[in-house]
Amino acid sequence: MMKTPTCANCQKQWSWKMTWKKTFTFKKAIPCPFCGEKQYITKNARQKLCLLPVIFPLINVPFLSFGVDNIYLGMMYVVCILGLAIGMPYFYELSNENEPLW
Numbered sequence: 001m002m003k004t005p006t007c008a009n010c011q012k013q014w015s016w017k018m019t020w021k022k023t024f025t026f027k028k029a030i031p032c033p034f035c036g037e038k039q040y041i042t043k044n045a046r047q048k049l050c051l052l053p054v055i056f057p058l059i060n061v062p063f064l065s066f067g068v069d070n071i072y073l074g075m076m077y078v079v080c081i082l083g084l085a086i087g088m089p090y091f092y093e094l095s096n097e098n099e100p101l102w
């Protein structure tokens, strides 16, 4: 079962909506809505998020090999983008410290 992230400081679970909104602020430190402590996305979670766009070219493969119309391919992309947007908060993991990416 996928879970929304929990604060590394107070262990309270962040709601999907709140995490989703914070995702698009692109700030390094996200203050926890419960305890106010600054939270950072873990290195592990950031690496996973970086890999997500790799999925897109892979969607093309079955469609191109079966000669499906571009319109269906376009629809698949829309569905995948929506799926990613909905799934984003589930990829987040929080840490009290800002880890270097690599």
Ligand SMILES: [Zn+2]
Binding pocket: 007, 008, 009, 010, 011, 012, 032, 033, 034, 035, 036, 037
């Ligand atoms: Zn907290």
